Amino acid sequence: MNQNDINNLRGKTAVVGLAESGCGMASGWSAMEIMANSVHDALDDAGIKLNEVDGVFAATAFHSMAAMSLSEYLGLKPKFADGSQIGGSSFLSHILTAALALDAGLINVAVVAYGSNQKSIGGFKTISEAMPYEAQYEPRMPVTAYALAAKRYMHEFGASREDLANVAVSARDWALLNPRAYTYDKGPLTVEDVLSARPIVDPLGKLDCCLVTDGGAAVIMTRSDRAKDTKNTPIYLLGAAMEHHHRMVSEMPDLVRTSAIDSSQRAFKMSSYKATDMDTIQLYDAFTINTLLFLEDLGFCKKGEAIELVKNNNIGPSGSLKVNTNGGGLSCVHPGMYGLFVTLEAIRQLRNSAGDNVGERSGGGWIDNAKLSVAHGNGGVLSSQVTNVWGVSETL
């Protein structure tokens, strides 16, 4: 077998349950409790019993051996576990690994989980070590790295801070339709609001940066034959791929081209769909620059053209591209590692469209007739890129 046979995972597995827990502020709850609560709620959503779970996948900034700690807490004896830590995209790679393990018959039911109480215990939490050859200069990671990419992007393509701000404005507009979003009742943003927010690392100000919240999430995966017998609409993994080219921003080969170019090409190839087939687009927006880079790198426009694509609220609720429809990391939730939340939103949109009750939203918050979603995860400092393509049964 070689990479030309990669399609052998297409549609073999599905997410059959999902949940989030403690998003926003969850004072009095530990990261593990939030994560475990998400797992139990996701199992309830799937109609699968805890003791059927034999594959456990997790990563947090609180547990050096998250999959093992979570398994113990849940009282499980998994036959396969993976706690790979590649930053915020970890969960999208866990989904790929879970699909491999399910398809190989190593396990029957996988849970992929995350939990964080960073906000209620004092703010942004990381377990990243100091980077050699960088730490001495005291970069404010991860913001400095994204600011360096943003500055270079502005230089190469003539982008302005206003162009970056357009991303934050649209994200907020989506959040205003989503009662689950942290900023649901905080009112709209204007470009001027974003430009006048407190500068953090030029050219990024506070409103160019994601939220800092608590929160946990979990998804339950099975092989597709089993998925047909669960409570809710199964959503099939049609494509998945990962790639990374650097760990430190000073080693990033090209500050304005991420390895999402590579991960998305292979994920779309596996899915047999292309970017423009996607009904919803969920991109890891840790900072406003991310959305511009990923719209380009995933193939929604050419390099440098996202500047025009995001104008006139075109990625907002009234626009032509349904991007980060929960409000994103910028305006919905960002408990340190956001990857599982792009996944939840990609799947929820498809389940809602298929008739499942996955919550209420204001008009336009749910995308009509959505059958295909792309979930794209980013980790480190634009480092690890993982793309998952999800579809309802008729897209198989």
Add this chain to the structure above:
Amino acid sequence: MPENLKGLVGPEQQFKNYLSEGKFMIQRCKSLDKFFFHPRVAFPGTGERDLQWVEASGTGTVHSTTCNRRLPEKGGDFNLSLITLDEGPRMMARVEGTEPDKIQIGQKVKARISILNGEPAVIFDILQG
């Protein structure tokens, strides 16, 4: 290289030792005739191990640059940039001697060794003209 590595120090410590002696040294792969940074035990990607230390020219170009905002009582705003050395490799460093938010991509810079937080560090100044 002896299996037990005894009697030697690794490239990261060698780099720091050179800085302490006032030298900004980078590695070059002899067979490929290519420079690289950061220091490693072998050429990244292809693994060649015929490496030598060469004193960097110290001149380079600002590839990207940021002003990190910091409260005055904690030291105030400071610059953080990525510099492409004339030899080819890129590194993180600070550019000093100019307002931290006034440095421009494409400006030519020159390295000096300074002390940052008690340790020798490569710092760049804008080359005028």
